[in-house]
Amino acid sequence: MGPHPAVAAIRLAVRRTLHDVLRDAAGGARSAPDGTGRPPLVLVACSGGADSMALASALAFEAPRLGLRAGGVTVDHGLQPGSADRAREVVSRLAALSLEPAEAVTVTVGRAGGPEAAARTARYTALDEAAERLGAAAVLLGHTRDDQAETVLLGLARGSGTRSLSGMAAVSGSPTGGPGAGRRYRRPFLAVDRQTTRKACMVQSLPVWDDPHNADPAFTRSRVRHDALPALEKALGKGVVEALARTAQLSRDDADALDAWALDAERAVRVAPPAPSPAPRGPAEGEEGTSVAHVTTDAGADTGAVLDVPGLHALPPAVRRRVLRRAAVAAGSPAGSLFARHIEEIDRLITDWHGQRAVNLPGRVAARRQGGTLVIRQV
Known part of the structure; x- marks a missing residue:
């Protein structure tokens, strides 16, 4: 008998991403980008929540089967009491999944752009530094289809145009730049819903941590998640999340085409x-x-x-x-x-x-x- 459908879904999503990582690795050779001859290392960014714990478990299962090394990093933002203890606990969970290296990185969150943007900047900076220090070929992020829908809705509210509506890319470079960061970040779960990742954790008996900030109405994304999207589904019926995520992909295709056209036009004018x-x-x-x-x-x-x-x-x-x-x-x-x-x-x-x-x-x-x-x- 095969794995539970939720576990099968997350593993399939990660397997497809890892195949892409292998194709991207140094000319398709199964060696690390640092030239050591070892298999490429793939890291998972793990907060301890259901999405990233499901991602970590799927990476731990799939990577060895494809000849890849797998590790994990958790970022301690220091914004909540006991965050250091929680980070150590996440590291122990990653190690229990046989992820190596498994480490915690502590950051100092500034104030520029507001609390959410400042935390995001600090987090990506820490992940970039860890990826460069460890010679990682890729860093996996646990953003789900629900996260994508929230991102599209936020972009719609800002009125920022097609590129904003395109949401998060399945493959992206680092927002902070840096060497080797062109295709560093991978999001295997953009077609997987949050309910599936939580179910996968439950059936695998993986402990998860629910960040209280995710339910704090002081944060914009939290209000979108707990107020705006449920209100839309109540008014328009089920399927809003799927429709918004589909809009992201269509908008991204359009935005990519327009950006290419603009580059040619820019040279002409x-x-x-x-x-x-x-x-x-x-x-x-x-x-x-x-x-x-x-x-x-x-x-x-x-x-x-x-x-x-x-x-x-x-x-x-x-x-x-x-x-x-x-x-x-x-x-x-x-x-x-x-x-x-x-x-x-x-x-x-x-x-x-x-x-x-x-x-x-x-x-x-x-x-x-x-x-x-x-x-x-x-x-």
Whole structure:
């Protein structure tokens, strides 16, 4: 007799992800990215909750069968009494699953962006450092279909566009950057619901910890989980979570296509910088690898981009706004602080021009129309 359906579901999801990791590992060779000749190491980020404990159990079962090493990391945010003891307990549970290495990492959570964003930044920074130190080929995260639905709903509420509605990617790089972080994070459970992961833990007698922050109405995601989504299901019927998760995948496909189109369009609308004796950074004008024309100082510091207004005006709005956002970020505006309203204001310099002043953006970046060009640079 085979495993319980819930256990079979989580193992299948992890097995598919591990096959992808193997394909991505150093030219498909079954050796670690650090060149040691050992099998690749895959880590699971485990909080001790049902989702990540189910993920840890599935990784422990599947990895040896594919010739992979499996380990686990838990992050102690230090935000609740007894968090250090809880972290040690999670490490012991990971070790009991034969995950090696199994370790806890303590972080200090700042205040930038609010408590949820600050904790997330600290967590990913710690996971990045652990992955680099241990030479891990990938880090598995326990986000489920329910988490994806919540993310889409939050993006919808922010009105941030298609990319925000695309939710979390099954494979993503680190939000904090760093060497080797391009495809570090894998989310095997985006098509698995939270009920299945909890059931898998129960039938395997895995102890789980329910984070009280997940039920605290002070946190936005908690309100979405316990108030907004149940209200939607009550009003619209069952299936809202599945529909939102499906929307994420469709939106991601659309956003990827539009981003590729915008990259090509960005190259087409770049113009030579008007500054005297410019020293373009990177490849020479007209060569591949340059997305926009860069305005430089005598010292060669990158200060912005110059784009052709008629060329921008001819683009579809969805593509044009992506070009503008890319140019603003390249000029030094922090992506996390650049909102739809900022891009709309820049867009009006192209589509509704009547001599208005420059648009000030986060990061001391300004977008200014100068005749037939749009100049985006730090000021």
